[in-house]
Amino acid sequence: MTTLTRAVGAAVGRVEGVAKVTGQARYAGEFRLDRLAYGWVAQSTIARGRVRAVDVEAAGRLPGVLAVITHDNALRLRDSGDPELLLLQSDRVHYRGQVVALIVASTLEQARAAAEALVVDYKLEPHDVVLSADHPKLFAPDHVNPNFATDTSTGDVEAGLGAAEVVIDATYSTPAEHNNPMEPHATTAYWDGDRLIVHDSNQGVTSVKQSLVRLFGLDDGAVQVLSEHVGGGFGAKGTARPPVVLASMAARLLRRPVRVTLSRQQMFSLVGYRTPTIQRVRLGADRTGRLLALDHLAYSQTSTVLEFAEQTAVVSRVMYAAPNLRTRHRLVTLDVPTPRWMRAPGEAPGAFALESAMDELAEACGVDPVELRVRNEPLVEPESGRAFSSRSLVGCLRDGAARFGWSDRDPRPGARRDGRWLVGTGVASSTYPARSAPSTAAVTAQPDGTFVVRIAAADIGTGARTALTQVAADELRAPMQRVRTLIGDSDFGPAMIAGGSMGTASWSWAVVKACRELTTLIEQGGLPAGGLTVRAATGDDIKAQADLVRHTFGAQFAEVWVDPDTGEVRVPRLLGVFAAGRIVNAMTARSQLIGGMTWGLSMALFEESVLDPQFGDYVNHDLAGYHVAACADVRSIEAYWIDEPDDQLNPSGVKGIGEVGIVGTAAAIANAVWHATGRRIRDLPIRPDRLLA
Ligand code: MOS
Helix, strand or coil, X not given: CCCCCCCCCCCCCCCCHHHHHCCCCCCHHHCCCCCCEEEEEEECCCCCEEEEEECHHHHHCCCCEEEEECCCCCCCCCCCCCHHHCCCCCCEXXXXXXXXXXXXXXXXXXXXXXXXXXXXXXXXXXXXXXXXXXXXCCECCCCECCCECCCEEECCHHHHHHHCCEEEEEEEEECCECCCCXXXXXXXXXXXXXXXXXXXXXXXXXXXXXXXXXXXXXXXXXXEXXXXXXXXXXXXXXXXXXXXXXXXXXXXXXXXXXXXXXXHHHHHHHCCCECCEEEEEEEEECCXXXXXXXXXXXXXXXXXXXXXXXXXXXXXXXXXXCCEEEEEEEEEEEXXXXXXXXXXXXXXXXHHHHHHHHHHHHHHHCCCHHHHHHHCCCXXXXXXXXXXXXXXXXXXXXXHHHHHCHHHCCCCCCCEEECCEEEEEEEEEEEEECCCCCCEEEEEECCCCCEEEEECCCCXXXXXXXXXXXXXXXXXXXXXXXXXXXXXXXXXXXXXXXXXXXXXXXXXXXXXXXXXXXXXXXXXXXXXXXXXXXXXECHHHHHCCCCCECEEEEEEEEEEEECCCCCCEEEEEEEEEEECECCCCHHHHHHHHHHHHHHHHHHHHCCCCCEECCCCEECCCCCXXXXXXXXXXXXXXXXXXXXXXXXXXXXXXXXXXXXXXXXXXXXXXXXXXXXXXXXCCCECCCCHHHHHC
16 A cells, blocks of 8 residues: 555646647647638727728728628627627727727738728717716716625724824825736637537636527537637636637638637737726724724726726725725726726725725834734624634734844835835735635546546636646545546536636535545445546535635735836835645645736836827737836745635635735835835836836
């Protein structure tokens, strides 16, 4: 009898790593099919109005063009619940960059050339594209994403502020930001008789399949979505996006396979972005920094196509013990592309405001910023009074402070210099919900002693496939080499998307359940000659969960150098400590956390989609104009975690780590910039011109 080392917890390289680095792993835009045609999107050049006419004939005469699909000749689609997918169904233009035609040609270059030559005649209407806190059309949405109350209020926030000895009242803003996964959106679609098969780059085949079933009015079994390898998503691929709908439609109309890929520039209008926010935070405290009142009011934008209400202020419902606590969201509908999810939607911009305000309070009270947070640690969720399944924020703050060397810090701003650089340090807290969603999995014990796990999970680069293999191996008491995990196929049955930091929590639950049932059956009756498959679904298990608040927490520490003459900010050091339940894979988890922190640095200093109010468009729509942190911007980033046993989560005890790493980073950096310079930058990104103003 050999003892088996547990796979869960180990640092395991990606099981598909060799396939990826040798080019064998195929992505959605790489499948070769006979008679494959290429679709290219033509986009509106006005922000609001109507398409009067499209010169289809001229485009149709260009070399290689097979079809020009417009709202006149498009397949009629049915409502799938997402109006953004009702592409080419009307002449209405809702925003600049909207799809007004799809050109299909024999080659990609021919399709693109024809799309760029396409002449569209518009009836122009005046547009409104600028978010402001005094916009006359601000309204309170029905709820904020995904289903939180728009406003909450406990106690009397005005009375609390009135009784406070110290009051902070500050307005912060974050710009529109765009998801830039390495792999742009891509779909290769074909019809096998009446069955639609698509290779699509997405964060979850289940919801994409459901959208296609509804849009095209098909039977559930008539659509298969495959998404085996995905080069990043971050929310932009969370649901069906235009390419999968257009490729499927064109393949139907032309009766041949069609591929639609988006360019980097097209992604800036067609797949969502993080809404800009304006946030007013008011904190009232006694002289020792104990909060009496917290008021967080957030403004954001949506489009005329779809109401998307970012949950910016919900972070303030969870973080600190304030007896008088109010959070509110206001929205304005503009003639802009629809904002959607971007890594830690809500929490990332919301925590910038809250955690900056907490730093301002620490300064005003003369209390150390770590100590201030510890002092305001709640026993239960402040807004609801419900218990946490586990909450280790204080542990993260203490551990991070020790690792970072926080105790040596001189609290005075502008006190430290290193040559020409002003040096400062800052801290902020992180959090993100730790939820699970229903999923199904099947596990097969094969006669040769190996196992196959099938689950419609997505690995968007996170290492999810590897983590699930580890979890299954431990449950099956088999070495990882004997377990193969197949993912990204909608025929495997419904499963949660890789989103909301819920992937591993949700999928591992179904995998564990199936593995346990399989193991029990084999123990009782042995393995049948032909092997044995067990399927499990977790809907009922998730419904039966205790009513608890489940959240990941963390603490992030930043050191910055500021050049007082140029306003240049460098971040030589970021250090984060997180508590996220059990960590399944020490290698890929660390990558997730430092990836989130890197993006937080990018959010703090660089990322900003610049709107041209005249044309209603984000103008810096490429990686030259929209700077994403590159290697030269990043120095030392360290991520640690503390052990956090929690048996109220899911069988694997995981909380999820995809998003918490970006939450709070920008505030930690802005707080460090204040400490270095004495300048409080309340508007992201922290550009040199803002520091020098
Ligand atoms: Mo993430 S924004 O939930 O894909």
